[in-house]
Amino acid sequence: MENSPFTVERLLQLPVFRGSEIMAGHAGIAKEIYYISSVEMPDLTGFLRPNELIITTGYAFRHEPMLLCRLLDEMHRIGSSAIGIKTRRVIQEVPAEALYKSNLYGIPLFDIPLENSFIDMTHAVIDQVLQRQAFLLREVREVNQQFTNLVLNRRTTELVVLIGNMLACEAAVLKEDGEIESATSQFDVRQIQQKRPIQVGSRVMGYLAISRELKEQERFEQMCLDHAVTVLAIDFTIRQSQQLQREREQESFLVELFSGSAHQEDLLRYRAKQLGISLRQYHYVIVMRVQSKVEMAQKERDEQLAQVYHLLLQKLNKPGVHARKGVVINDSLLVLCSSAFAEADKQKADAEALMRELALLQEEFSAQWQLAVGIGGAREHLADVPASSREAYKAIAVGAKTRPKQEMVHYHEILVEDLLLDNTGHPVLAALTSMLIEPLVRYDEEYGTELLATLGAFLQSGGNTKRVAEEMFIHRNSVLYRLERIGEILQTDLNDPEVRFRLDVAMRVWKTQGVDIHSFE
Structure with a gap:
């Protein structure tokens, strides 16, 4: 019988409870029992547990039988299983309201014969609970072994299907962002009723989601769910470790590649593919x-x-x-x-x-x-x-x-500048900047003008004065005036293609001054 839940119905079939009769609350005879306590004190709150059996002589209610109603209220709130009273020991009659609440809450209230020993009853109940607990632990151990084997063999999808079958619902493993990683065939995120975080250390790596809410009395199912979350945490840990190792290998490969220390093309391609x-x-x-x-x-x-x-x-x-x-x-x-x-x-x-x-x-x-x-x-x-x-x-x-x-x-946008940098210090380039750029620099410094900037915008726009005006936020006539002044200072014709070419080369040389060509080697 250890494989079946220890319920109120099974309790009353035990020899030590022979002669006990249910007075009210018959609807709750299928409730499972996890604990037993004997209550003889007037303080009725703060000690009850879910699925607990209460046995009493009724001593706490001898002067105030209605306290039994308060105890039933508290048992209902906590989720206790049943209460047995030796009605002919201290109290001779159970209040009608207590019987009503017993029926209302579905908490069996039964009479215990005077000759039945509380010690014997307690030992018998504990023995049944322990047998049931031992059976569950063996079952859960086998389940945990199955879960662990599936994780270690990287068969997460089969694990999720197994969880779904055990819990009689749809199940899925979700990534940290909620994306489905693996799921049973009929899983739908809109059906999620319960979601348990899968943690590695303090970080939530994902979630185990199922399509139904497990009840507190479903102890085996709850234990299976706990073990599933634990082994999935192991799975995420393994994957995280493998990913970190892969990232380190990728980083090492890239550093080596960019440094130019590896030159065998076939080997480089093979390593890249492996990573x-x-x-x-x-x-x-x-x-x-x-x-x-x-x-x-x-x-x-x-x-x-x-x-x-x-x-x-x-x-x-x-x-x-x-x-x-x-x-x-x-x-x-x-x-x-x-x-x-x-x-x-x-x-x-x-x-x-x-x-x-x-x-x-x-x-x-x-x-x-x-x-x-x-x-x-x-x-x-x-x-x-x-x-x-x-x-x-x-x-x-x-x-x-x-x-x-x-x-x-x-x-490709700075090809010309790169060519000029390779010839830094060439006398011809120095002469071009001396003749075509430095006079404008001196003029701008002396009069606070922007002739050099205007010339740069003019050359870069291909001689489009309208674009120069828009770029510099000035009127087009101002652009024309500045270009005329530039021509006068340099004593050149800006409309001459040859002059423009030389100006463009000189401007590029001037702009790249200060660039460290050795930093690219």
């Missing part, structure tokens, strides 16, 4: 640099900067196989990208899509930080990726000087 890094025909690098907008102490800056990069990496390096993987190296976030296209505009479109993904995250720190993005040229071989990363760094550094309003710069 879940998607490879297409072309590879290029995006470099992101987070820069502070406000003054702060070095320690505070370093701590906050590390946090910002961590958030960016979390968003970027989602688990799974993706065409982008990032790593932080020397205060920069380097992203290895794979693409089916070699064109710069396609790469820039991909980078813009990435920035849109990070847009919400950027909003969180945009008040204190700004993001500068450089994109390197595409390469067919992984071994050539370091060259793309150097180009991305150049795009950031040169773009900051030549395109300060542009957050994202592709290397």
Whole structure:
């Protein structure tokens, strides 16, 4: 009988309860009993437990029989199972209201013969409860073993199905964000009645959801649910450990790749594939640099900067196989990208899509930080990726000087500047800036004008004076006047294509002054 619940009905079949008769509350004879207490004190509250059997001589009610009604109220509130009274010992008659409440609450109220010993009854009940508890523990141990074996063999879906079968409901494991990871065939999130958190340490990694609310008396089912949550926590721990190990291996691979220390293409591709890094025909690098907008102490800056990069990496390096993987190296976030296209505009479109993904995250720190993005040229071989990363760094550094309003710069946009940087200090370039740029710089300093800025906007717009006026927020006639004055100072004709070419080269040389060409090596 140990495999069946120990109910009030079974209780009254025990030899030590022979002769007991139910006076009221017959509807509750199926209630299960977990505990037994003898009550002889007038204080009737604060000690009762759910599914508890109360036995008494009625001594506490001898002067005030209506206290029995209060005890029934408290038993109903707590969820106790039944009450037995030796009615012919102290009280001769049970109040009619107590019988009414017994029937109302479905709490069996039975008469115990005077000759029945409380000690014998208590021992018999405890023996039955312990037998039942031992059986449940054996059953739960077997269930826990099944759960553990399924988790260790990475068969989470079968585990969820087993849970559903045991609890006679639909079940699912949900990720931290509520996304369904595995579920029984008929599971619907709208059916969720109970959801238990799956914790690893103090962090909630997911949830075990079921489509019905377990009752408190369903002890076996509750214990199965507890064990399921425990083993799922183990599963999440294993996966978290594997993911962390994979991330460390990916980070190590990327650092090695960007450093240029590995050159065997076949080996690089094999390792990338093993680490879940998607490879297409072309590879290029995006470099992101987070820069502070406000003054702060070095320690505070370093701590906050590390946090910002961590958030960016979390968003970027989602688990799974993706065409982008990032790593932080020397205060920069380097992203290895794979693409089916070699064109710069396609790469820039991909980078813009990435920035849109990070847009919400950027909003969180945009008040204190700004993001500068450089994109390197595409390469067919992984071994050539370091060259793309150097180009991305150049795009950031040169773009900051030549395109300060542009957050994202592709290397192909600064090809001419790169060529000029390779020839830094050349006499011809020095002569061009001396003749065509420095006179305007001196004039602006002396008279507080913006002739050099106007010339730069004019050259960059291809000679479109309307666009220059819009960019500088001045009237077009002012633009024409300034261009005329520039021509007079330089003694040149700005409409001459040859003059414009020389001015453009000189302007690019001037803007790239101060760029450290050795920092890209």
